[in-house]
Amino acid sequence: MKQKVTAVFDIGKTNKKFFLFDKNFKEIHKEYISFDEILDEDGHPTENLPALKKWLQKVFNRILKEKEFKVKAINFSTYGASLVHIDKDGNPLTPLYNYTKPLPEEIISSFFNDYGPKEDFLINTGCADLSMLNSGLQLYWIKKTKPEIYKKIKYSLHLPQYLSYVFTGIPISEYTSIGCHTALWDYGKRDYHQWVYKEGIDKILPPIVSTETSINMNYNGNRIKIGVGIHDSSAALLPYVRSLRKKFVLISTGTWSIAFNPFTENPISDNTNNNDVINYMRINGKPVKASRLFLGNEYKIQVQKLNDYFGVNDDYHRNVKFNYDTYTDILKDFKYCHKWIGLEDENMPNETQIIHKSYEGAYHQLMTELVLLQNKCVEKAVGNDTISRLYVDGGFSDNDVFIKLVSHYFRDKKLSTTNASLGSALGAAISISDTKLNSKFLKKNYALKKHVPFIIGG
Template identity: 45%
Template sequence: MSKIPVTAVFDIGKTNKKFFLFDDKLAEVHSSYIRLDAIPDEDNFPSEPLAPLEEWMLTTFKEALQSPDYEIKLLNFSCHGASFVHTDENGNPATPLYDYLKPFPEDLLNRFYEENGGKMTFCRATSSPPLAMLNSGLQLYFIKYTKPELFKKIAHSFHFPQYLSFLFTGEMVSDYTSIGCHTGLWDYEANDYHEWVDREGIRKLLPPIVPGNTLLKTKPELGNIPCGIGVHDSSSALLPYIEQEKEPFALLSTGTWSICINPFNKTKLTKKELKCDCLHFLSIKGDPIKISRLFIGEEHKYQVEKLYEHFKMPLGTYKKLKFSAELYEKVKKSEVKRIHFQHLKPEDYGIDHPTESTWHLIPEFTEAYYSFIHELTDLQTAAIKLVLDNAPVGRLFIDGGFNANDIFVEMLRKKLPGVKIIPSDFPNGSALGAAMLVSMD
């Protein structure tokens, strides 16, 4: 019996690390995943567990190469952004993979903005809201001035997806989708790295930029298999829709972050949009795409844990709930805001929220959860409208974890009556996009 030819994809999220095999029609035929505990960096702040991740990826891939059922013909990587791997001259990591939530010294950040024309001038030039460590290019500035001995050891700085490709191929490259992901590195007017990159001696650390569909080869011990250069997960998640859809649409890609992408919005960013965490991505071809972001996955996790604890409910209770129009109308009529958000800033959107949560005054879990999702979708609706303004679309696809949340989806339908909202056919959109990218002729 002959083996099935497949494309292998590692889809590395902040929480779940997944491995997929897709057949020649890009149907998923195999998947596995692992969760890895964070490792403290030298400041005792959690960092990406890079060594365990590498070990799992290499072991998983070698096992797949030996499969009696599948023959790997192509390999690619989809990966969360805002993360850099800095290597020494031998290609070994020279620093931890710092978490994008790690604090950035305020005085150093202010100095950086002063050197670059002021905060909003810099943010507009680089289409990057002021996000401290989440502006991953600034991590190099942070290392240079707070950890100079570590900085001296850095010979190459890879965006995370391209580091994973390097791990398998030994080839050093950069790609547009990672560079354009709120890094503070790219000047969108000049269509080149921002001048600070040269002033601080950073450019020489960044591998050459190549097209997103470039194919390299895995190392001989890994089969000499054609291998992609990796792609930023949100950009990757967009690809299946662009290939399939002919009419304008937007995509809400959900998970730890909720990313609303309107590939038909080419307008420049305003100060208000930057304040509300709007930015541009670069497509695989280097074209700007307007997006908005919300940290809703982390917010949902935090609030639901509190609700479970208070109401003494078992884990997974909210997943069993279905949308009730009657209950929605009840929580909507309440003039009292119940939720104090931990990770979100409703005030940036002109939306009030209390200084303390009062959902504990609601007598039962389901209504309290509805109140939370009602207030969360108010914020999500405001973020979506930011990228639909001046470039309206008729349809909004939702993929990722929240597309299975019936209450979330139905509340968005109520709040965006002019837009057809479609839970996605591509639940593993970022992995599928990475597979498509290496399969393109």
């Protein structure tokens, strides 16, 4: 008897992963690969889309032939801000432009001459900056600078939907991909922004469906439910939204730490100077207010400096546990000691000063300053909404000093950590399943752990 499974391709910028989950969403198979980037026509590095497509088909066809598993469903989660432009035969017309590629200044100026003012535009579309990271502007750029290619575009597909298209041949759009700072969506109108219609770009954007949509089809002689794909950040949020009854903010930590508020009453930030408040969308089109901090990146840089200064090995920081006395010493004559490399903060000094004699003291100082920034980030996501629960997942969820400090600063909220190493892949599997999740799900699948703030001495 073959085991029934759901297959998920989880495509990150670096690692491309493939998972099989059983009916209880337990991982029973995993494999991954990474490809060297290729260059686009301007010499900018980008995803090797042909290699990715070939790998998807090869892996899936191999799994279908195996005696062990019966694949009932497949879905796709990928990074966002990426479009694949296909012709009438379904072939990509351009490289998969990297969201780090700069947009020409004259294109941005031209765009705002037509559709400004900039501040109003950013507020309405929930975007933070204007670059290729706002993937909708890529279509404007192609239309203005590569008209011969633009004329051949039959459909422009967000990356998760392109992967689904590889298997179904059916072009579609869905909310989570449209909603991730693409500059396409007007959050006030809950529709594409007027510029999309004025430029006629809506004609090459396929029909919008709910992210929970799946297509039942015969694939190579197998009856399979094929999902429409999901943006990875929204996928990582989904198991929480589905299993928790009370309002919460999720702090998903890693290179970027992103605080997600899926219960916002005020999705649109009116502070256009704040590049780090952005919007996402839930699978049903409801807005998610998010605030980001380049936390993991800064942590890596600053820890390396501490390691070099104190002459310790690269893994030393992993074993530092929270020490109450060390922390209270720091607070006595608290001063900001770190000049950030990738973060902006009005409190930071012109130069980093290490004022502690021990590595542990210096590490507590660093974490206190980083957590103060993390708190501001969370407060921006919470806004005026009443939220009493925080969940932390990702790389910092098992950092004892970080968690104790976050718990301390948010002592009015209940803080839990989860070990969501499968985050976006599991979310993609859940989004096409009919299974109802309950509050035990996070305990069973995500090693849910509650944290109590430390007691402040008299």
